[in-house]
Amino acid sequence: MEVSKSALASFEYDRILELLVPLCFCPATQERARALLPLAPGTLPLHLEVMRELRDLIRFDGDIPFGEFPDLRPVLEVLRLPSVRLSLEEAQKVYRFLLMSQGIRHFLKERGVEKKYPRISSLYFRNIQDFSGFLRYAERILSQDGQVLDTASEKLWNIRRRKEEVQSRIVEVLHRILQDSRITRYLQEPLYTLRKGRYVLPVKAQFRNMLRGFVVDCSSSGSTLFIEPWAVAELANELEVLETLEEEEVSRILFAFTEKLRPLFSALRETFEGLVELDLLRAKVKLGERWKGEIPEVGGETLRIREGRHPLLFERAVPFDLEVSGDRSIVVVSGPNGGGKTVLVKALALLVTLTFSGIPVPLARGSSIPLYDYLFVDIGDHQDLESSLSTFTSRMVLLRAALQKAGPRSLFLIDELGAGTDPHEGAALGIALLEYLKKRGTTCIATTHLPALREYALRGEGVLPASLAFDPDTLQPTYCLVVGSVEGSYGITIAERVGLPQEVIQGARQVLRREEVAFNELLLSLSREREEMRKKLGELRERLAELEKREEEVQVLRKALEEERRRLTRTLREEWEARLREREKEIARLVGELRRSRELDEEKYGELREILREERQWLEGLKEEREEPQEFQAGDQVFVDPLGRGVVLEVDTKKGEVLVAVGERRVRVAPERLRKEEKKGVPQEPPQTPITTFALRERITNEVTIRALKAEEALAVLERYLDRAILAGFTTVYVIHGKGEGKLRRVTHEFLRSHPYVQEFRPGRPEEGGLGVTVVTLRT
CATH class of the missing domain: 1.20.5 (Single alpha-helices involved in coiled-coils or other helix-helix interfaces)
Incomplete structure (x- = not known):
């Protein structure tokens, strides 16, 4: 969707991006987040499907374990250049990145995401390459704290052993000197220290010639000389030689590391790019969770907002509903000063733009947004002193360029239409502009204070009036959007309320035309009636x-x-x-x-x-009355234990199963778990495609703890948990029974062998908890 950068700034899109940046792990992802722009209409539907899958993955299978995500762009630049080796810091970045990518691969495999989330798997997860072979090599070279290990080469191991020996001998010599009473009386303190990388003793300046050695440094007062004894100097020189040899060997090892990594350049770059994109998608999901965001449907001809809120205000904002269709594509919003008209325009601009950017927005289900090609937003003061342009002139210049792109797939959001010039001329221009846009099928939401535009909204064909409500008793705005009505500006009434002199108020009312006074009084009366x-x-x-x-x-x-x-x-x-x-x-x-x-x-x-x-x-005759078994058919509204309300899609009498839509997920359950409910209003339409969103009344995770329970209690807990786990769609779960004497583990295994939901089970690996955990694979 095309939208200018100045328009994005006018409704604070950049502030949303600043909220997105801290949710990204990698610096490269953070740069992309700062430069995020709305997507083209052709690519948006697939992107939103991917976002829905990732949201469900995080909700039901856990967050993606990114952890520390180093920026590999400098590393990739080095690998492009032949005969250039990586620095130790760059090699450590590669090592940490490969550990992270392998951890993510393990996470995805354990949860079977390839089958449950096919779109995101094919687009992103498959780009994460397997570097297990190179990782085994890297683990022998680098340590977790970023150092080259002694095991990297035999030569390095020998050099470091020799260094340790020389350092030990230096310390022994210094201790021997410090134990000599003939020397310690010449020292400021009986200790040794390091100065300029050399081991020295603090000698009093007047006893300079009493200790044979080299003066390395002196104190600021000159009373203390730091002298390296001759016996230590020879060993220190040997230590310097060994350190040089160590640096050369480390450099050789890093060069070999680089050469071994260079053939993996393409796979490394592809994995890095894929994880950066995945990092950005995850950040979008997490940002949407802050305001309990939804991903609306896109496409169609109707802009439908259900319980929309301004994302930056969220819970402080009053939610609004708005529906703009093709036959009434123009909306004129009136209301008092400070009533929230500008906030409404900014909220609409953000809800549409963030949807096109793939970020869940604070809307309720049932909302939909057309696939707009172009968004024009006119908010605020466009005065340009350098170009000698007034506010009105600047707005007309921007509008001239925008009108060339107006069409059925354009959205115009204009705040204070007709303002900035003579009210009569401004209203005439505003009405003509709205008629122009209406003829071209353009959707336009405009706010105004002008009476002529309010009257046009009430009487114009294909125009939908709306207003921000005003409490006629308190003379305060309620910020509620009321569709189908107009509201006055109440400037004089508000001025009187805040205490302007009555002489000014009465003078203003005398200047105002009688028709306008009567019209405002009528609007005030209607507001009272509407409030009642x-x-x-x-x-x-x-x-x-x-x-x-x-x-x-x-x-x-x-x-x-x-x-x-x-x-x-x-x-x-x-x-x-x-x-x-x-x-x-x-x-x-x-x-x-x-x-x-x-x-x-x-x-x-x-x-x-x-x-x-x-x-x-x-x-x-006293026989217990038994309820007749309930019969179900498609369209019945039912209650599913324990999932909640749903709609019957089909009944399989042969298998004795009923397919039910619960929320946005389809599940098969036995008829005994259903209870018919009376239909209220229009029956819920079953979804056309199986969407994976699934909300349980209580959060179900992929692990259950039965540690310290008696055998009977543990089996009862396990039985209930497996019922919920299979309905929640888990394929792998973890039963935590502890080690102890092994009795609870044996009882658990006997129970799992005969359970119909269980395909197989095994003891946990050491990193999974060992014998204290049983890993269970459920039937799909």
């Missing part, structure tokens, strides 16, 4: 919410009573069954005895059987 309606609407909403809450309470109570009724019926039935069985046994025993004694009265026997039959029928 808003309050009543708020009260109605509160009452409706209270009724809905009470209805939910009634439903809960009704369900509890129904459960209690079933429980009592079940208890009563069980008691009567037991009593009936006892009576049947007793009657059978008595009948047997009577038959044996030939005293059985068949008529009495029939009566007893009839009584038992009636009691059995009555008992059958």
